[in-house]
Amino acid sequence: LAKTTQPISMDSYEGQEVNITCSHNNIATNDYITWYQQFPSQGPRFIIQGYKTKVTNEVASLFIPADRKSSTLSLPRVSLSDTAVYYCLVGDGKAAGNKLTFGGGTRVLVKP
Amino acid sequence: EAEVAQSPRYKITEKSQAVAFWCDPISGHATLYWYRQILGQGPELLVQFQDESVVDDSQLPKDRFSAERLKGVDSTLKIQPAELGDSAMYLCASSLANAAGEAFFGQGTRLTVV
Numbered sequence: 249l250a251k252t253t254q255p256i257s258m259d260s261y262e263g264q265e266v267n268i269t270c271s272h273n274n275i276a277t278n279d280y281i282t283w284y285q286q287f288p289s290q291g292p293r294f295i296i297q298g299y300k301t302k303v304t305n306e307v308a309s310l311f312i313p314a315d316r317k318s319s320t321l322s323l324p325r326v327s328l329s330d331t332a333v334y335y336c337l338v339g340d341g342k343a344a345g346n347k348l349t350f351g352g353g354t355r356v357l358v359k360p
Numbered sequence: 361e362a363e364v365a366q367s368p369r370y371k372i373t374e375k376s377q378a379v380a381f382w383c384d385p386i387s388g389h390a391t392l393y394w395y396r397q398i399l400g401q402g403p404e405l406l407v408q409f410q411d412e413s414v415v416d417d418s419q420l421p422k423d424r425f426s427a428e429r430l431k432g433v434d435s436t437l438k439i440q441p442a443e444l445g446d447s448a449m450y451l452c453a454s455s456l457a458n459a460a461g462e463a464f465f466g467q468g469t470r471l472t473v474v
Binding site for chain 2: 280282289290291292293294297333335337339347348349350351352353
């Protein structure tokens, strides 16, 4: 399983864009990159997933360079409610029984 | 919207007692996960099922923990005997068999062992 490294914490202000970069130097050919969000006392929630280049949905964008050794989750115009822990996961997304391995995550604090 | 149901939400038990958690995954989800999350840390996978079969239980403390998913639908995680260090959030998640990493989590069970 590819190991991931991401910052422990980040602070931001309402209305700003937050970018969280995750390093995964040993990513395998079949691996997808998936991001989850977790609020206190709740289970993680799937945000976005990608394999290469750029993926965008109504919540976030995911940028993946050509070498796929890192990825950046971009949260546009954050609000106080985006304060949460964000996890980057790497794994074989199409395999039956895909294993989801969480690291320590990045604690994002959005200030007024 | 379909959800993963877990019960109870909170559980306080004395050490050396037995405790059990229940999870009902989203209908049609073949893969079911149990995680333990200690405050301030990321979720740690305890056991993973594909239908009724265990795919991975390498991190499950088998001397005291057991998990089953007899009919490939709902699942039970048991701890016997509970220890003080078992205090944590226990999370259940489910996904389609080849869901490309998109799993749905329940609200979790907060266990406190006293």
